[in-house]
Amino acid sequence: MYLSPRLLRSALQQRDAPRLRRRAPGPGPRCLSSPPAAARHPAFPQLPAAASGVATPLPRTACSMGNGTSRLYSALTKTLNSSAAAQHAEYLESPDPEHLEPIDPKELLEECRAVLHRRPPRYQRDFVALRTDHPSSHPPIRVMQWNILAQALGEGKDNFAQCPVEALKWEERKCLILEEILAYQPDILCLQEVDHYFDTFQPLLSRLGYQGTFFPKPWSPCLDVEHNNGPDGCALFFLQNRFKLVHSANIRLTAMALKTNQVAIAQTLECKESSRQFCIAVTHLKARTGWEQFRSAQGCDLLRNLQNITQGAKIPLIICGDFNAEPTEEVYRHFASSSLNLNSAYKLLSADGQSEPPYTTWKIRTSGESRHTLDYIWYSKHALSVQSALDLLTEEQIGPNRLPSFNYPSDHLSLVCDFSFNEEPDGLS
Numbered sequence: 001m002y003l004s005p006r007l008l009r010s011a012l013q014q015r016d017a018p019r020l021r022r023r024a025p026g027p028g029p030r031c032l033s034s035p036p037a038a039a040r041h042p043a044f045p046q047l048p049a050a051a052s053g054v055a056t057p058l059p060r061t062a063c064s065m066g067n068g069t070s071r072l073y074s075a076l077t078k079t080l081n082s083s084a085a086a087q088h089a090e091y092l093e094s095p096d097p098e099h100l101e102p103i104d105p106k107e108l109l110e111e112c113r114a115v116l117h118r119r120p121p122r123y124q125r126d127f128v129a130l131r132t133d134h135p136s137s138h139p140p141i142r143v144m145q146w147n148i149l150a151q152a153l154g155e156g157k158d159n160f161a162q163c164p165v166e167a168l169k170w171e172e173r174k175c176l177i178l179e180e181i182l183a184y185q186p187d188i189l190c191l192q193e194v195d196h197y198f199d200t201f202q203p204l205l206s207r208l209g210y211q212g213t214f215f216p217k218p219w220s221p222c223l224d225v226e227h228n229n230g231p232d233g234c235a236l237f238f239l240q241n242r243f244k245l246v247h248s249a250n251i252r253l254t255a256m257a258l259k260t261n262q263v264a265i266a267q268t269l270e271c272k273e274s275s276r277q278f279c280i281a282v283t284h285l286k287a288r289t290g291w292e293q294f295r296s297a298q299g300c301d302l303l304r305n306l307q308n309i310t311q312g313a314k315i316p317l318i319i320c321g322d323f324n325a326e327p328t329e330e331v332y333r334h335f336a337s338s339s340l341n342l343n344s345a346y347k348l349l350s351a352d353g354q355s356e357p358p359y360t361t362w363k364i365r366t367s368g369e370s371r372h373t374l375d376y377i378w379y380s381k382h383a384l385s386v387q388s389a390l391d392l393l394t395e396e397q398i399g400p401n402r403l404p405s406f407n408y409p410s411d412h413l414s415l416v417c418d419f420s421f422n423e424e425p426d427g428l429s
């Protein structure tokens with residue numbers, strides 16, 4: 001299961017070999033995504049564009065999770081199991097608070113690929129350039145929205161019927177998550193269902209140049225799962241070399257004047273290149289059918305908070321979230337018709353620019369198949385333009401067993417957009 005010292009040495013000596021094997025072209029067209037952000041900012045100077053390939057699934061093994069936030073900064077993230085292997089697993093092995101020197105993202109990506117070398121390929125997705133009447137002289141702001149699937153929920157609560165337990169092993173699934181982040185190199189990362197913030201994402205992403213904030217759910221359902229790794233919550237990361245933090249708010253959402261179990265983070269950032277400010281927010285609304293009014297109330301509360309933070313939309317806004325609501329739901333209509341003048345970025349991928357994608361999550365639970373559009377990136381339509389958006393996985397790529405799987409780590413797809421400020425906003429944000 002784990003890399004033997006011999007395999008690891010071989011993987012490290014011929015770094016491209018395992019990647020190319022894993023990424024050998026399969027059926028159907030594949031092409032590289034748009035130029036990596038290496039060209040856009042110095043945090044990723046050496047990272048190559050993603051390649052593609054094929055490998056066999058891993059054999060069955062038992063999996064284990066961490067056991068609580070007391071393991072802060074611990075060496076929980078054991079990925080390679082032998083002592084010889086551990087010498088090389090520099091980044092994934094042991095985030096040491098005393099040695100938080102920068103990581104070369106290329107090295108981290110190589111480590112992830114070495115861990116994943118026996119998994120099937122991660123499918124390539126392409127950025128779709130979108131028509132905009134507002135060319136910008138500044139580099140775009142790349143935003144990733146992603147419900148990464150809490151480890152405790154994936155293993156203990158979600159009841160995925162077609163996903164083998166070994167596909168959910170944290171030691172490897174975390175590498176698939178990191179690979180996705182490293183492949184698209186967002187300037188801002190908005191995550192939900194994060195239950196490995198302190199032991200994995202915060203230490204690793206901070207060494208990649210990100211500043212992170214985590215706001216756990218007050219009564220996270222993860223805590224009901226045996227051997228959980230602490231509560232899940234929302235996390236927001238931004239690249240420190242691109243943005244300065246102006247204001248940060250952790251918001252516990254209310255519904256019908258009562259505090260709820262759902263949270264949001266809203267931060268006002270200033271772009272170092274342009275000195276323009278904007279507000280970025282991340283949220284994860286209440287799940288399940290029967291809770292539509294509750295979600296609607298939570299959405300209204302979030303909009304009220306954002307009205308205050310942006311001084312009535314004087315500061316442009318980007319709101320990322322797993323809203324747990326189809327576009328037909330009231331909470332969606334509240335956002336679409338808000339006085340904050342928001343549009344949903346992924347509608348722009350449709351032919352008429354008016355339709356949301358057919359799905360952002362697709363799974364098979366013991367209760368049945370569930371394909372829904374629940375995840376959104378809202379933005380101030382007068383002040384910001386979407387220059388490009390990452391297309392979604394096709395049904396064929398997702399495969400008959402749906403998500404998560406050996407080659408995709410979450411039941412939700414990541415959404416990624418490149419934003420620019422309109423030089424002359426239409427008077428309104």
Ligand SMILES: NC(=O)C1=CN([C@@H]2O[C@H](COP(=O)(O)OP(=O)(O)OC[C@H]3O[C@@H](n4cnc5c(N)ncnc54)[C@H](OP(=O)(O)O)[C@@H]3O)[C@@H](O)[C@H]2O)C=CC1
Pocket residue numbers: 147153157158159193217219220221224261262285286287288322324365
């Ligand atoms: N100890 C206490 O006093 C309390 C405990 N709790 C615990 O929290 C739970 C509810 O918390 P709440 O935040 O409201 O949770 P939600 O109803 O919002 O759902 C929590 C998670 O379950 C996932 N989920 C959605 N649908 C299903 C499904 N059909 N089967 C399995 N998982 C699903 C969601 O994933 P996604 O968003 O991806 O769909 C979400 O991340 C309770 O069941 C209890 O376990 C809650 C309050 C108090």
Ligand SMILES: [Mg+2]
Pocket residue numbers: 147149150153193
């Ligand atoms: Mg979930």
